[in-house]
Structure formats: C-alpha cells, structure tokens
Amino acid sequence: MSRIDYFRDPNAPKANSVVPSVTAVVCDNAGRLLIIHKTDNDLWALPGGGHDIGESVGATVVREVEEETGITVEIDSIVGLYTNPEHVLAYDDGEVRQQFSICFRAHPTGGSLRTSSESKEVRWINPADLDTLNIHPSMRLRIEHGLDASRHEPYIG
Numbered sequence: 001m002s003r004i005d006y007f008r009d010p011n012a013p014k015a016n017s018v019v020p021s022v023t024a025v026v027c028d029n030a031g032r033l034l035i036i037h038k039t040d041n042d043l044w045a046l047p048g049g050g051h052d053i054g055e056s057v058g059a060t061v062v063r064e065v066e067e068e069t070g071i072t073v074e075i076d077s078i079v080g081l082y083t084n085p086e087h088v089l090a091y092d093d094g095e096v097r098q099q100f101s102i103c104f105r106a107h108p109t110g111g112s113l114r115t116s117s118e119s120k121e122v123r124w125i126n127p128a129d130l131d132t133l134n135i136h137p138s139m140r141l142r143i144e145h146g147l148d149a150s151r152h153e154p155y156i157g
Contacts, residue, residue, distance in 0.1 A: 001093060003089050012086075018097060023139075026105075035133070036068055044135045045139045047069050075106045076105040081103075082141070
C-alpha cells in the first residue's frame with residue numbers, strides 16, 4: 001500500500017481516521033541514529049508503526065523497531081506526542097489518517113540490521129548527515145526533539 005503525507009497543505013484531503021502509532025529515536029553508543037527508508041512513501045524515517053489491540057504501547061515500540069530494522073531495543077523515555085491535525089496520511093485504499101504518534105527514545109540491546117516489507121534500507125547514520133536524506137518535516141521534528149539532550153519535557157503538539 002502506498003501513501004502520501006500532507007503537511008500544512010490546504011489542498012490535503014480531510015482525515016477520516018485516527019490510528020495510534022509510535023516512533024523511536026534509537027541511538028547507538030557512537031551516537032548514530034537508526035533510520036529506515038520506507039517502502040510506502042519513499043521517505044527516510046524513524047522506525048515505528050501502529051499500535052495493536054492487546055499490547056502495551058511500550059511493547060509496540062519494541063515490536064515495531066525489531067520488525068522494521070532487526071534491532072532489539074529498550075525504551076528510555078518519551079520524546080513527545082505528535083497529533084498535528086494539519087498532518088494527514090492519505091493511503092491508496094481511501095483511508096486518510098490524522099497523525100497520532102507517540103515518539104520514544106530507546107537504546108539498542110541486540111540484533112543486526114535487516115530490511116522488512118516496510119523498510120527497503122536500514123542504516124545507522126551520523127546525525128550530521130541527516131540533511132542528505134529526504135525526510136518529511138513532521139518526522140524531522142521528532143528526530144530533532146529526540147536528539148536534543150537538553151530537552152527533558154515531552155513535546156505535545
């Protein structure tokens with residue numbers, strides 16, 4: 001399934017659903033960020049995905065990171081809540097979701113890099129090299145917040 005991300009676009013379609021999801025800012029001991037090249041919108045992003053019935057949101061983070069990257073993680077903290085109604089995701093089946101993402105900080109505990117049906121490339125990247133990648137502005141905001149060591153209160157927006 002493909003999707004188009006709309007951000008502050010007056011011509012965006014109106015949302016018809018909200019699905020809780022998670023993302024994770026995962027940094028290794030060298031300070032590199034875990035990032036994926038997504039198959040659904042061809043953008044670079046933090047690993048993450050939808051929350052499933054019957055699991056805790058923490059379990060969602062651990063599951064999604066491992067599914068998309070091959071890396072197992074442990075959660076450290078919450079980066080923020082990203083629910084901007086001006087960011088919608090239009091899928092080719094007619095669903096138009098309003099963004100609802102909880103972003104976490106986590107650290108790797110094992111595994112090895114691998115792709116999945118949702119990630120055509122997975123990398124550890126130096127944060128200084130992020131500008132070389134095509135990253136959606138909303139995802140970029142989460143990355144900036146997650147990498148900011150001086151930020152102690154979660155973002156709510």
